[in-house]
Amino acid sequence: MDLPLHGHRWPVLRDEMMAMRANDLDWKHGRHGAYVWYASDELEDVLREAFGMFLVENGLGMRAFPSIARMENEVLSMVRGLLSGDDETAGIFTSGGTESIFLAMFALREWAKKEKRGVSRPQVIAPHSAHPALNKAAFMLGLDVKRVPVGADFRADPAALEAAIGPNTVGVYASAPSYSLGMVDPIPALGAMAAKHGLWLHVDACVGGILAPFVRECGYEVPPFDFSVPGVTSISADLHKSGFAAKPASTVSFRTRAHRDFARYVFDDWPSGTYASLTFTGTRPGGAIAASWAALNFLGREGYREIAAASMRAKERTIAGLTAIEGVQVHGAPPLYAFSWAAPGVDMGAVAGAMARRGWLCGQTTSPAGIHVMATPVHESSADAYAAAAAECIAEAGAGGAASQQAQYS
Ligand SMILES: Cc1ncc(COP(=O)(O)O)c(C=O)c1O
Known part of the structure; x- marks a missing residue:
């Protein structure tokens, strides 16, 4: 793209920029496993x-x-x-x-x-x-x-x-x-x-x-x-x-x-x-x-406590959904809102790939193999859907129906 000779009107550019977002990850609804820490529209406005x-x-x-x-x-x-x-x-x-x-x-x-x-x-x-x-x-x-x-x-x-x-x-x-x-x-x-x-x-x-x-x-x-x-x-x-x-x-x-x-x-x-x-x-x-x-100053101690509580609820709900799937385990005992899980015996790269095709961006871990979760408040309402998608993807990967995806962080 060359620098345009004449500048464009902002409303036109804004519309184009909004359209560019169409294929971006839906972070507002907890589809992300990394990159975004989002708590609420109110805080975003501030x-x-x-x-x-x-x-x-x-x-x-x-x-x-x-x-x-x-x-x-x-x-x-x-x-x-x-x-x-x-x-x-x-x-x-x-x-x-x-x-x-x-x-x-x-x-x-x-x-x-x-x-x-x-x-x-x-x-x-x-x-x-x-x-x-x-x-x-x-x-x-x-x-x-x-x-x-x-x-x-x-x-x-x-x-x-x-x-x-x-x-x-x-x-x-x-x-x-x-x-x-x-x-x-x-x-x-x-x-x-x-x-x-x-x-x-x-x-x-x-x-x-x-x-x-x-x-x-x-x-x-x-x-x-x-x-x-x-x-x-x-x-x-x-x-x-x-x-x-x-x-x-x-x-x-x-x-x-x-x-x-x-x-x-x-x-x-x-x-x-x-x-x-x-x-x-x-x-x-x-x-x-x-x-x-x-x-x-907007959140204060109370606001951060609410975010902490919501993040931990999101983590617990996600883990509850995942561990209800046969064989799924969390690696170790992570005390905060980040953790990694795996279904032993299943190619977790293939699970991550299958999750990605369903619109869930998953970070992967390699030692041990697993899928990374960084739970934030928005992940509380997506936890059940995430676990349901994970169950489908584990079954798909276990049946050899999904190609393995390389672990990639950036
Ligand atoms: C534990 C830890 N340290 C350092 C970093 C690097 O931070 P940044 O990407 O803001 O430079 C990250 C990023 O995810 C991290 O998780």
């Missing part, structure tokens, strides 16, 4: 309006926009409270989990340069379940990652990780929860291990960080994973996932301001003076900060 109000403002230029600076500080302060931080805890508002993890690994690398002088190529050890954003960051930053098999419960195995520590190991990475199987790693044991060996422990709570405290308030047991656990150095927690804010929005918080300052980049050898930044990105969307601030 996010759209808040984002639109600050559409043009740039989060790079805080001296121009005290409004954005205030909202960013308040968002980081609210997140700090949710993660059991204190006055020393310092955060950064980022564009997503990947940037939050990148900045944690960047800070870790700079910290290691100062604190681990004998290390030539720093290494981070992680359970096999860690999100690829870890390796992406390590690839860009010149770090090594050593992935270690998880335990029989699909969580990080502290003894195996400790055995993997070598002379170049500077950090440990764990999840709360892991994306694929929804497991919260044993953070207290990993924190003790990190403290014992003088390592930086990053907790990837991109999925759990904002909502897990409310799942706990609803009476569910969620293992400790935040700054209340000694040894935790940094935590990534996405606002655009379980914070139900607008994309792109995440946070990375550090136990102390000194830890956070390792993520600062400063440059001044160019014609426009000092460029100092705590983020990977330069220009930053003011709208994302504003929409996050609006989401947190």
